[in-house]
Amino acid sequence: MKLKVNGEDRDVDVPADVPLLWVLREELGLTGTKFGCGRALCGACTVHVDGAARRSCVVAVGDVAGQAITTIEGLGSDEKLHPLQAAWVEHNVPQCGYCQPGQLMMAAALVRKHPQPSDAQIDAVMSGSICRCGTYPRIRKAIHAVAGTPTGAPESGES
Amino acid sequence: MSEPQAKRKGVGRRRFLLTMLAGTGALVVCGAVRGGAEQLSRAEPSDIDGAFKPNAFITITPDNRVLFALTKAEMGQGVMTGMAMLVAEELEVAVDSIEVFFADSLPKYSAIDTHGTGGSASIVGGFVSLRQVAAAARTMLIAAAAQKWGVAASDLRAEQGRVVEAAGTRSAAYGELVDLARDQEVPQEPVIKQREDFAVIGKPVPRIDSRVKVTGTAEFGIDLRVANMTRAVMIHPPRPGETVISFDAAEAKGMAGVIDVVQTPRGVGVVAEKYWQAQRAAASVTVEWSTTVGDFSTEVLRAELEASKRANARVVRDDGDVDTAMSGTVIEAVYEAPFLAHAPMEPLNALAHVVDDTCEIWAGNQGPGLLQEAVARALDIKRTNVLVHTPYLGGSFGRRSHPDAVLEAAWLSKAVGRPVQVIWSRENDTRAGYYRPQCHTRMRAALVDGTVTAMTADAQSQSIMADLDMGALMPVAIPPRIRKWVMGNASRLIASNAVLADVLATEGISNHGYAVANQRVTYTPFATPFKCSWWRSVGHSFNGFIVESFIDELAHMAEEDPVAFRRGMLAERPRWLAVLNAVAEMSGWGKTELAEGTGRGVAVVEAFGSFAAQVVEARVEHGEIKVDRVFCALDCGIAVNPDLVAAQIEGSVIFGLTAALWGEITAQQGRVQQGNFDTYRMMRMHESPEIQIELLDGPHEPGGVGEPAVAPVAGALANAVYAAVGVRLRRMPLQRAYDEWSARQGTPKA
Numbered sequence: 004m005k006l007k008v009n010g011e012d013r014d015v016d017v018p019a020d021v022p023l024l025w026v027l028r029e030e031l032g033l034t035g036t037k038f039g040c041g042r043a044l045c046g047a048c049t050v051h052v053d054g055a056a057r058r059s060c061v062v063a064v065g066d067v068a069g070q071a072i073t074t075i076e077g078l079g080s081d082e083k084l085h086p087l088q089a090a091w092v093e094h095n096v097p098q099c100g101y102c103q104p105g106q107l108m109m110a111a112a113l114v115r116k117h118p119q120p121s122d123a124q125i126d127a128v129m130s131g132s133i134c135r136c137g138t139y140p141r142i143r144k145a146i147h148a149v150a151g152t153p154t155g156a157p158e159s160g161e162s
Numbered sequence: 163m164s165e166p167q168a169k170r171k172g173v174g175r176r177r178f179l180l181t182m183l184a185g186t187g188a189l190v191v192c193g194a195v196r197g198g199a200e201q202l203s204r205a206e207p208s209d210i211d212g213a214f215k216p217n218a219f220i221t222i223t224p225d226n227r228v229l230f231a232l233t234k235a236e237m238g239q240g241v242m243t244g245m246a247m248l249v250a251e252e253l254e255v256a257v258d259s260i261e262v263f264f265a266d267s268l269p270k271y272s273a274i275d276t277h278g279t280g281g282s283a284s285i286v287g288g289f290v291s292l293r294q295v296a297a298a299a300r301t302m303l304i305a306a307a308a309q310k311w312g313v314a315a316s317d318l319r320a321e322q323g324r325v326v327e328a329a330g331t332r333s334a335a336y337g338e339l340v341d342l343a344r345d346q347e348v349p350q351e352p353v354i355k356q357r358e359d360f361a362v363i364g365k366p367v368p369r370i371d372s373r374v375k376v377t378g379t380a381e382f383g384i385d386l387r388v389a390n391m392t393r394a395v396m397i398h399p400p401r402p403g404e405t406v407i408s409f410d411a412a413e414a415k416g417m418a419g420v421i422d423v424v425q426t427p428r429g430v431g432v433v434a435e436k437y438w439q440a441q442r443a444a445a446s447v448t449v450e451w452s453t454t455v456g457d458f459s460t461e462v463l464r465a466e467l468e469a470s471k472r473a474n475a476r477v478v479r480d481d482g483d484v485d486t487a488m489s490g491t492v493i494e495a496v497y498e499a500p501f502l503a504h505a506p507m508e509p510l511n512a513l514a515h516v517v518d519d520t521c522e523i524w525a526g527n528q529g530p531g532l533l534q535e536a537v538a539r540a541l542d543i544k545r546t547n548v549l550v551h552t553p554y555l556g557g558s559f560g561r562r563s564h565p566d567a568v569l570e571a572a573w574l575s576k577a578v579g580r581p582v583q584v585i586w587s588r589e590n591d592t593r594a595g596y597y598r599p600q601c602h603t604r605m606r607a608a609l610v611d612g613t614v615t616a617m618t619a620d621a622q623s624q625s626i627m628a629d630l631d632m633g634a635l636m637p638v639a640i641p642p643r644i645r646k647w648v649m650g651n652a653s654r655l656i657a658s659n660a661v662l663a664d665v666l667a668t669e670g671i672s673n674h675g676y677a678v679a680n681q682r683v684t685y686t687p688f689a690t691p692f693k694c695s696w697w698r699s700v701g702h703s704f705n706g707f708i709v710e711s712f713i714d715e716l717a718h719m720a721e722e723d724p725v726a727f728r729r730g731m732l733a734e735r736p737r738w739l740a741v742l743n744a745v746a747e748m749s750g751w752g753k754t755e756l757a758e759g760t761g762r763g764v765a766v767v768e769a770f771g772s773f774a775a776q777v778v779e780a781r782v783e784h785g786e787i788k789v790d791r792v793f794c795a796l797d798c799g800i801a802v803n804p805d806l807v808a809a810q811i812e813g814s815v816i817f818g819l820t821a822a823l824w825g826e827i828t829a830q831q832g833r834v835q836q837g838n839f840d841t842y843r844m845m846r847m848h849e850s851p852e853i854q855i856e857l858l859d860g861p862h863e864p865g866g867v868g869e870p871a872v873a874p875v876a877g878a879l880a881n882a883v884y885a886a887v888g889v890r891l892r893r894m895p896l897q898r899a900y901d902e903w904s905a906r907q908g909t910p911k912a
Binding site: 017021022025028029030032033034035036037038039040041042044045047074075076079080081084088091092093095096097098099100101102103104107125126127129130131132133134135136137138139140141142143 | 816848
């Protein structure tokens with residue numbers, strides 16, 4: 004099966020119904036995408052498929068063959084952080100850090116759709132991702148910092 | 163074994179585990195060897211030729227690298243940054259120039275502190291000792307320069323990784339001094355800085371582990387890989403304490419990638435090349451379980467505790483003459499809290515490799531020594547033949563101090579002869595026990611003219627101490643014969659030793675800050691099929707709720723403002739008063755009006771050597787309790803890193819609110835009814851309140867930071883709900899208590 008991950012063509016030999024999460028982690032060595040619940044309840048495994056945030060723990064790999072898959076490893080690099088990653092560092096967002104790849108992938112999908120998200124738009128998207136350490140206030144600040152919007156800003160009017 | 167380490171890398175990309183596969187590169191496998199003291203060990207990042215190593219913790223290389231061996235688990239609390247700051251302060255180097263690596267389970271790392279993490283004690287314990295360790299290195303480097311230049315050490319100082327001559331222009335980088343430094347005398351009492359000289363401590367230094375955590379390169383236990391490894395899924399007993407009678411794995415063994423299906427003392431392990439293969443195979447395994455524990459139910463337990471005569475009650479505290487003083491207006495209330503699971507976002511996992519009579523472990527943990535002891539006993543090998551590597555922890559909150567997943571990996575590795583990584587499902591993680599204990603506490607107090615003249619607490623909870631592995635907690639030096647005897651008699655010893663068993667069960671209730679002349683606290687332990695454990699803030703997690711709810715009830719009964727009432731009872735407690743006054747001020751208590759239907763609740767606790775006061779603003783909307791804002795004033799003494807302290811408060815508030823509102827592990831007919839996040843609810847972004855924080859800057863040395871702010875939040879919330887809607891909720895989780903109250907009123911949710 005041919006996959007397109009972080010801009011590279013990759014071949015994997017697995018049944019089509021294996022969850023994308025485990026293909027990324029165990030076949031391709033991309034361990035930045037995390038296992039948290041296995042049932043699309045926590046968001047730790049979030050990746051982008053053709054630009055949309057998806058829970059890789061419940062996506063069958065066969066369903067996304069040929070589509071553009073982006074993981075946290077493809078969002079930015081240590082040399083060139085994505086603006087959200089830089090804001091996460093700036094605001095000391097991570098604690099244990101385990102959920103943060105998923106949080107960042109959700110946030111990246113959010114700001115792509117709503118470049119200047121309101122608090123309500125942040126809530127609507129980011130509430131899908133659980134952080135047991137309670138980093139939500141800093142995630143909100145970091146997203147606002149990247150978007151250049153103040154906390155409590157009104158709806159941008161986009162849907 | 164002193165091969166130079168691989169080339170220098172950034173903090174997070176350092177390869178602190180030699181057998182790990184780095185990225186998609188080649189395996190670096192390095193055979194385990196016996197050290198001089200028959201200690202299983204591997205090369206560590208600090209094994210660098212020509213380096214200056216004044217002690218086990220600090221390494222300075224000829225090319226000016228500074229390495230620091232961290233003996234604490236980084237589970238989110240920021241200890242890696244905090245400890246590096248203590249080193250930087252005394253060694254006079256930049257915090258972000260220090261290469262921190264996680265120390266393996268070697269005896270040398272227990273020199274200044276236990277090689278374990280808990281009790282919010284890392285910075286507390288390291289504040290002097292770790293600075294002394296760094297100051298010793300600095301002193302020896304200065305002495306080396308003094309010798310080199312033929313000047314007095316008192317004419318030299320250290321700054322920015324160099325020794326500098328105060329009067330002249332000479333200076334030398336630390337790396338230039340390593341050979342001479344090695345020969346200097348190790349100072350017995352290194353001089354550490356006075357507070358006014360701190361240049362690093364007290365500054366909001368950025369976390370040094372952020373970068374690896376936002377790029378997905380931080381390696382947690384679940385991410386670790388070694389050569390030839392396998393993955394395993396565990397089928398745990400459906401009810402605690404049950405064991406395998408038989409199992410049928412005929413189909414599973416024929417499935418792709420499956421290596422073996424193995425019975426262990428903790429259930430059946432399905433071992434395969436890949437996790438998804440093990441997971442699929444596990445679904446086809448059928449197991450017949452013993453049914454030893456019957457139909458344990460938490461609802462039945464509640465009723466039993468309510469009816470209990472507490473025949474085994476032990477008196478924990480008895481001041482004055484309670485029996486005489488308990489007269490006049492006597493108020494009585496019963497408070498309850500449920501079992502709770504820790505639910506770290508990284509499900510428990512462990513990688514083990516058993517070879518002959520040795521075992522190597524890679525697993526997030528809060529105490530490598532605990533794992534060594536447990537594995538040694540389980541495999542009947544020497545403790546020093548167990549080597550534990552500690553990666554980043556994806557949360558823990560107390561849970562990873564228990565060796566259960568590690569034991570499973572060790573048994574399975576021994577069975578299949580290959581390294582095995584056990585990865586628990588979320589359901590495994592939620593149901594495997596070591597819970598925060600369920601409790602039932604009856605409070606009574608006498609009020610005379612608005613003054614509390616007597617107060618009693620009769621606490622019943624499962625003993626955390628009784629479920630601890632006492633053998634594993636004992637120092638290595640204790641001979642095996644004595645160790646074995648203690649292990650065999652631990653429960654009985656604890657049962658006969660009230661002090662030991664009661665410390666955690668009644669902390670916060672036997673030592674609250676309120677002045678009451680006549681007080682008695684009793685504790686009655688009970689046992690259930692569940693094992694109990696410390697859970698972030700431990701006894702304070704329920705006793706903070708109990709005491710602060712009850713004081714609030716007394717305030718209302720006395721028709722006094724809850725803050726003013728507390729002030730009156732805390733008059734002799736300056737640190738309590740200071741945080742209480744600070745939180746009242748910042749929250750506008752008694753000054754600013756809240757919207758109709760919103761209430762404020764206050765709570766103040768002392769826990770882990772710090773003082774925390776909180777005000778919660780809450781309301782009830784369509785039957786749902788909503789928390790709008792939380793204010794917290796904390797006196798943790800010197801805040802080594804104020805921004806990381808603030809982060810811990812934010813996290814503690816959200817962690818505490820999750821438990822206060824929704825958290826409960828319940829059992830019916832022995833089965834845990836919660837499994838995944840749909841049934842074990844976590845607070846999410848849209849539900850989390852605005853949090854405002856004030857740190858009180860006091861003269862005291864550091865207190866704990868990771869746990870104290872968990873303790874007051876449930877009580878403050880219950881008090882806010884009472885202020886908002888006049889309903890007193892005495893049982894956690896509060897949302898369930900509110901729902902039951904609503905049902906009794908016959909007022910359906912709107």
